[in-house]
Amino acid sequence: MNPHPSSCSNGRSIRTRFARRFLRALKKIGSKGSSSRPSPRDISWRCRRVKIAADASMASAVGPRRVWSRTMLNMLRSRSHACLHASRLGNSRRPGADRHAVGKRKRLVLKRKLPNRLGLNQVNQLRRLVPGGEAMDLDILLDETAHYIKCLATQVKVMRSIVDYCSA
Amino acid sequence: MDMSDKDKLELDNKSEDCMNYHSSHLPSDWQYDSNNIANSSTRLIPNEHPMTVCRGGLSAPSCSSGSMANSFGPTVWQHSQPLGFNGIDVNNYASTSNPLGFSRGVPGSLRNVVEPGWEAASSVLKGGLFLPNVPGHSLSQFPADFSFIERAARFSSFSAGNFGDMLNYCGDHHSVRPHLRGGTVMQCPQEAFHGNVMKSVLDGQPQKDEITVAGMAMGATLLGGHGPTEWGPSKNEGSVERSQGVKMCGNESDEAEFSGGVGDQEEPSLMDTCREPSSAKGVCSKKRKKSGQGVESEQANGVQWPSDEAAKANSEIQHTGDQNPTSVANKTTGKPGNQSSKASDPPKEEYIHVRARRGQATNSHSLAERVRREKISERMKFLQDLVPGCSKVTGKAVMLDEIINYVQSLQRQVEFLSMKLAAVNPRLDFSIEELLAKDMFLARNGPSSTLGFSAHMPIAYPLLPPSQPPAIQPALPAIGISSDAMERNVTSHLTHLSSGYKEPTPQLPNVWEDELHNVVQMGFSASAPLSSQDINSGSLQSGHMKVEL
Numbered sequence: 001m002n003p004h005p006s007s008c009s010n011g012r013s014i015r016t017r018f019a020r021r022f023l024r025a026l027k028k029i030g031s032k033g034s035s036s037r038p039s040p041r042d043i044s045w046r047c048r049r050v051k052i053a054a055d056a057s058m059a060s061a062v063g064p065r066r067v068w069s070r071t072m073l074n075m076l077r078s079r080s081h082a083c084l085h086a087s088r089l090g091n092s093r094r095p096g097a098d099r100h101a102v103g104k105r106k107r108l109v110l111k112r113k114l115p116n117r118l119g120l121n122q123v124n125q126l127r128r129l130v131p132g133g134e135a136m137d138l139d140i141l142l143d144e145t146a147h148y149i150k151c152l153a154t155q156v157k158v159m160r161s162i163v164d165y166c167s168a
Numbered sequence: 169m170d171m172s173d174k175d176k177l178e179l180d181n182k183s184e185d186c187m188n189y190h191s192s193h194l195p196s197d198w199q200y201d202s203n204n205i206a207n208s209s210t211r212l213i214p215n216e217h218p219m220t221v222c223r224g225g226l227s228a229p230s231c232s233s234g235s236m237a238n239s240f241g242p243t244v245w246q247h248s249q250p251l252g253f254n255g256i257d258v259n260n261y262a263s264t265s266n267p268l269g270f271s272r273g274v275p276g277s278l279r280n281v282v283e284p285g286w287e288a289a290s291s292v293l294k295g296g297l298f299l300p301n302v303p304g305h306s307l308s309q310f311p312a313d314f315s316f317i318e319r320a321a322r323f324s325s326f327s328a329g330n331f332g333d334m335l336n337y338c339g340d341h342h343s344v345r346p347h348l349r350g351g352t353v354m355q356c357p358q359e360a361f362h363g364n365v366m367k368s369v370l371d372g373q374p375q376k377d378e379i380t381v382a383g384m385a386m387g388a389t390l391l392g393g394h395g396p397t398e399w400g401p402s403k404n405e406g407s408v409e410r411s412q413g414v415k416m417c418g419n420e421s422d423e424a425e426f427s428g429g430v431g432d433q434e435e436p437s438l439m440d441t442c443r444e445p446s447s448a449k450g451v452c453s454k455k456r457k458k459s460g461q462g463v464e465s466e467q468a469n470g471v472q473w474p475s476d477e478a479a480k481a482n483s484e485i486q487h488t489g490d491q492n493p494t495s496v497a498n499k500t501t502g503k504p505g506n507q508s509s510k511a512s513d514p515p516k517e518e519y520i521h522v523r524a525r526r527g528q529a530t531n532s533h534s535l536a537e538r539v540r541r542e543k544i545s546e547r548m549k550f551l552q553d554l555v556p557g558c559s560k561v562t563g564k565a566v567m568l569d570e571i572i573n574y575v576q577s578l579q580r581q582v583e584f585l586s587m588k589l590a591a592v593n594p595r596l597d598f599s600i601e602e603l604l605a606k607d608m609f610l611a612r613n614g615p616s617s618t619l620g621f622s623a624h625m626p627i628a629y630p631l632l633p634p635s636q637p638p639a640i641q642p643a644l645p646a647i648g649i650s651s652d653a654m655e656r657n658v659t660s661h662l663t664h665l666s667s668g669y670k671e672p673t674p675q676l677p678n679v680w681e682d683e684l685h686n687v688v689q690m691g692f693s694a695s696a697p698l699s700s701q702d703i704n705s706g707s708l709q710s711g712h713m714k715v716e717l
Contacts, residue, residue: 026589044590126575
């Protein structure tokens with residue numbers, strides 16, 4: 001019945017793929033930083049890089065099959081291009097700003113008090129949360145949300161285990 | 169003669185296996201071969217939700233058994249099938265699903281007698297409750313089996329009130345196989361239930377009488393406890409289960425089975441059309457199969473179905489050979505004008521047939537809308553399983569809220585973990601061993617993390633502040649997340665029983681520790697209490713979960 005594959009079997013392969021890519025990216029990031037005690041600015045920069053690396057590796061691990069992964073890859077690509085151009089022009093663009101702005105929009109939406117019979121508020125919120133959700137039908141959106149949740153959970157697990165391993 | 173004849177004729181039309189004329193065998197013959205049904209039903213496994221599959225499923229047994237070979241074909245036979253049809257002996261009939269072999273022609277004499285009842289029945293029992301006009305054969309060949317039972321079930325659901333008369337017969341024919349009887353009885357749709365026609369029909373043949381009784385009994389049981397106590401336990405449970413199945417599949421399968429059953433004696437192709445969701449409900453505006461449609465619709469309209477049951481077992485989404493669940497546009501049956509063209513669909517039809525519910529608009533738009541809603545609700549159910557702590561939540565809005573919160577919390581966790589990784593990153597030198605080790609960690613962390621998380625979800629939510637791109641040292645961003653992460657760390661450490669951590673480069677202030685402490689105390693009774701003192705002092709105790717800052 002269930003068209004969705006079991007999370008275990010799927011998660012393991014996605015998990016492994018994500019883990020490999022993420023670790024590779026982390027290596028690159030780690031090699032860039034200086035070994036001396038990093039300044040807060042360096043740390044925040046690295047944090048952003050790590051976040052981007054996590055998103056990118058997850059999206060690439062999923063592949064272009066999913067709308068949200070495609071959207072995320074396109075977003076990252078365009079963002080990196082914009083960053084390149086911006087840096088060339090001398091502006092330092094913060095890739096995390098988009099997310100921040102999105103969060104603000106979400107908060108504003110929550111303050112509406114209109115009767116919410118069909119859950120339209122939540123649906124709009126969900127559209128903003130899930131990458132690429134703006135242009136999807138509700139049933140596809142829910143599908144994508146389920147997959148996105150699964151991948152996010154995998155991401156969290158992998159990252160946490162990396163952190164644990166590194167800290168141990 | 170009539171009923172048995174018809175049965176025989178029908179059997180003749182089926183594969184030769186069906187031709188099993190053992191009059192005396194009747195009871196034993198009707199043992200349901202669940203394997204057959206299951207096998208055949210599994211042949212056509214739709215991708216859709218089982219709910220939708222049910223609709224076709226109910227008709228499946230008839231097809232698989234080959235007796236009444238519905239055109240529904242071997243759709244997946246969901247809940248009700250294996251339960252209900254114990255008594256039916258599918259083996260007697262072609263095990264392979266045969267196309268409905270409606271007898272081509274009902275002998276004139278027979279028709280005259282059965283016409284009034286049969287035509288009505290045909291409208292109801294499209295699915296293949298066809299009584300072949302086989303003269304001189306006993307009733308045992310009655311190919312009722314599943315299709316009959318289903319139809320009887322449906323039938324009974326539709327005309328709950330009419331079973332009173334029929335129940336009277338129940339006691340008399342205890343030994344008679346209800347399925348068998350029911351099948352034949354079903355063929356007289358509305359009238360049968362009213363008891364009049366059946367009686368008249370029954371009067372003619374004692375066998376029919378049994379059948380009617382059986383059918384009535386089945387109907388009675390299906391109606392939810394009219395208590396055909398006369399029937400054997402197997403029958404009862406079969407019918408009860410059927411009724412359950414009917415109720416369960418109420419939305420889906422229902423009438424389609426009935427439809428096209430009896431009436432289309434002339435048309436073997438009806439079996440094919442049986443796939444179509446031709447509801448027995450007369451009121452349903454959906455059309456039957458082409459053949460018996462004219463007659464059926466007349467009679468169907470004449471019947472008064474109990475609204476509750478009928479309403480329940482209304483919409484039916486059938487999956488033909490190629491399920492195409494996403495093709496809303498493919499719903500041909502929804503169109504009011506196309507009813508007659510549905511018939512004789514090949515098994516490999518790609519359309520999803522939707523039948524309008526009783527009392528609902530039959531506009532194609534509303535039908536498509538309904539299918540879409542069902543899809544959405546199905547996905548919401550799946551999401552409910554995915555998001556922890558949502559099993560008790562009902563309602564779309566609340567569920568969506570939970571989902572949104574969960575997604576937000578996951579995203580914030582990722583942010584927080586990336587922060588942590590950035591903090592510890594320069595110390596690390598990733599290598600292959602790390603990968604392998606991480607895989608091991610992952611395997612262990614999986615269940616524990618989930619458990620920890622689910623326990624604290626309600627706690628976590630209020631703690632999650634809006635996430636911002638954090639600077640690590642200044643005011644702690646996402647304190648809530650840190651609490652979450654800490655909890656999960658604790659959980660994971662619980663599983664590992666790591667002896668403790670060397671403090672990483674101390675960057676996170678103690679405020680987090682307080683937060684964590686609160687959260688942890690709330691959630692984790694099992695975990696060792698984390699105190700900021702412990703963390704600060706760095707005194708690690710084995711078995712205690714240390715929050716890594």
